[in-house]
Every structure is written in C-alpha cells, then in structure tokens.
Amino acid sequence: MSEDTSNPVEAFGLHVAHVGINAASPEEAMEIASLFETFMGLAPVKTPVSVFADTLVEVMSGCGRGEKGHIGFGVNDLPAAEKWFAARGFEINEDSRALNPDGTTKLVYFKREIAGFAIHLCQN
Numbered sequence: 073m074s075e076d077t078s079n080p081v082e083a084f085g086l087h088v089a090h091v092g093i094n095a096a097s098p099e100e101a102m103e104i105a106s107l108f109e110t111f112m113g114l115a116p117v118k119t120p121v122s123v124f125a126d127t128l129v130e131v132m133s134g135c136g137r138g139e140k141g142h143i144g145f146g147v148n149d150l151p152a153a154e155k156w157f158a159a160r161g162f163e164i165n166e167d168s169r170a171l172n173p174d175g176t177t178k179l180v181y182f183k184r185e186i187a188g189f190a191i192h193l194c195q196n
Contacts, residue, residue, distance in 0.1 A: 077156075084153045089146035089194055091129055094136035098123075101131040137168070137181060138190030150177050150195040157182070157193075168192070 080086040095101035101123045105116040108125030117124040122132045136142065147153040154164055154177075168181035172195075179194040 092142035
C-alpha cells in the first residue's frame with residue numbers, strides 16, 4: 073500500500089461493517105433488533121453488550137458510543153489503516169482499543185465523532 077493512496081477503499085478494502093444504534097436498555101436493544109428481523113429477516117444475535125441484527129446492525133444496550141450511535145468500518149490491514157487516517161489528522165482513541173486474544177487489535181475508535189456518530193475501524 074502506498075502512503076500517497078487517497079482512497080481507503082482501494083488501499084484497505086474499507087467497507088461499512090455495521091451500523092450501531094444506541095438503546096437505553098437490553099430490552100429496548102432486543103426490541104430494536106427484533107424489528108430488523110421482521111423488516112429484513114436479520115436474526116438477532118446477543119452479545120454481552122449488544123444485540124446484533126445479523127451482522128449489519130448492532131444495537132448497544134445502554135453503553136453505546138456516539139451521540140447518535142456508531143459506524144464500524146472493516147479494513148484488511150488495521151495497523152496500516154490507523155497510520156493512514158492519523159496522517160490525515162484523525163486521532164485514535166487509545167482508550168477504546170479492543171484486543172484479540174493474540175494481542176492484535178480487534179477494533180479501535182477515532183476520537184472525533186462525525187455528525188454525532190462515533191466511528192471505529194475493525195479488522196476483517
């Protein structure tokens with residue numbers, strides 16, 4: 073990957089991994105995820121902090137980042153993508169870094185929200 077590449081879609085296979093919605097409670101999160109099941113056939117999948125509607129929508133249970141929610145972007149080379157965005161002034165929120173068991177980064181948020189949405193990168 074060339075550092076002068078101006079398109080992160082080409083450089084890292086950047087794509088929308090999922091959209092995050094903030095719910096006030098686990099019950100509300102399940103209700104929202106269930107609506108996506110009715111609407112689109114996306115089966116709810118519970119995790120410790122959220123309910124996914126398949127893999128496309130994550131409904132956070134009272135602990136979601138972002139004023140309006142979050143957008144997760146998948147990339148094929150997370151360390152390189154972090155450097156690429158940092159070179160363009162987008163700072164990483166180190167407090168948000170989630171690690172895989174092998175110590176590599178699973179996901180990390182940027183410090184700045186865009187239009188009320190927290191933004192995170194995750195490794196494909």
